[in-house]
């Protein structure tokens with residue numbers, strides 16, 4: 237068992253993939269005050285062992301064994317999009333605080349079951365809509381709260397990835413869509429900044445490029461979301477930006493309010509390096525601050541929180557968006 241100080245939260249990282257690696261290394265590297273890595277769990281033994289080797293924490297093939305061996309009291313869940321429910325239910329039943337990756341769930345039924353599980357167990361739980369800790373959006377929230385831009389009325393948000401992301405990095409991209417993977421962030425930002433309840437959606441998308449690589453999902457999805465107060469938003473998520481794209485993502489956000497407007501573009505990361513190729517190295521990092529906020533939240537001190545109810549709201553909107561993609565019509569959320 238790793239050495240730890242009294243009061244420190246002992247984390248399990250469930251899912252030793254891209255996100256699990258990042259969060260486990262942050263915890264093991266002492267980058268999150270008040271939290272340590274107690275163990276890593278993955279059903280893929282090789283992945284668990286690799287991450288265990290890199291962090292010095294023990295590896296496990298299932299959550300029950302990991303809890304029994306480590307006495308962990310918190311968990312970060314980074315399993316694929318549609319596979320969050322079972323780990324969350326197991327962790328809740330065992331009384332651990334839970335930070336689960338976005339989207340909370342890919343069905344409304346799963347989202348409700350997860351809310352019931354954490355409520356029944358009385359555990360602290362959040363969804364990792366991490367852009368709420370992305371510095372430009374923290375500033376956007378300050379601007380909204382100050383009243384200077386008035387009531388937000390119109391959103392125009394795009395979050396896109398180069399094709400190598402679904403083609404080479406994400407082994408399960410054929411089991412999800414760019415809307416679940418990317419648009420979920422954009423919808424959560426509109427929900428958080430505008431406190432908007434989605435009423436109806438219309439969505440359209442295209443297929444073909446990824447199918448050519450044997451990945452049966454949408455290349456891109458566009459959605460128009462109408463909110464209960466008459467505001468609306470246009471959202472784009474695309475998975476086929478060229479691989480020559482100079483950064484890991486294209487992320488443009490515009491919100492127009494009754495008294496002003498906010499625009500954010502994190503694509504360029506405040507730096508361009510032109511060497512063998514032109515690129516924008518990632519500089520706007522917020523993951524440690526997000527995890528720190530979760531730890532403070534467990535202790536009842538969090539300011540920003542992503543509740544499972546907010547996660548349900550985004551899931552409901554996305555379920556309607558996928559219905560609209562199939563029906564070709566406007567769908568009620």
Ligand SMILES: NC(=O)c1ccc[n+]([C@@H]2O[C@H](COP(=O)([O-])OP(=O)(O)OC[C@H]3O[C@@H](n4cnc5c(N)ncnc54)[C@H](O)[C@@H]3O)[C@@H](O)[C@H]2O)c1
Pocket residue numbers: 250251252253254255256277278279280283314315316317318319322323337338339364365366406407408416417
């Ligand atoms: N917050 C963000 O900015 C952000 C960014 C990227 C991805 N994500 C989300 O994080 C989640 C994980 O994405 P990723 O890119 O790390 O995926 P990944 O494929 O790299 O990793 C997922 C891991 O989960 C493991 N796994 C599957 N079922 C499991 C189970 N029942 N128990 C334990 N391990 C299990 C897999 O073997 C795999 O190693 C997704 O929901 C994704 O949408 C969030």
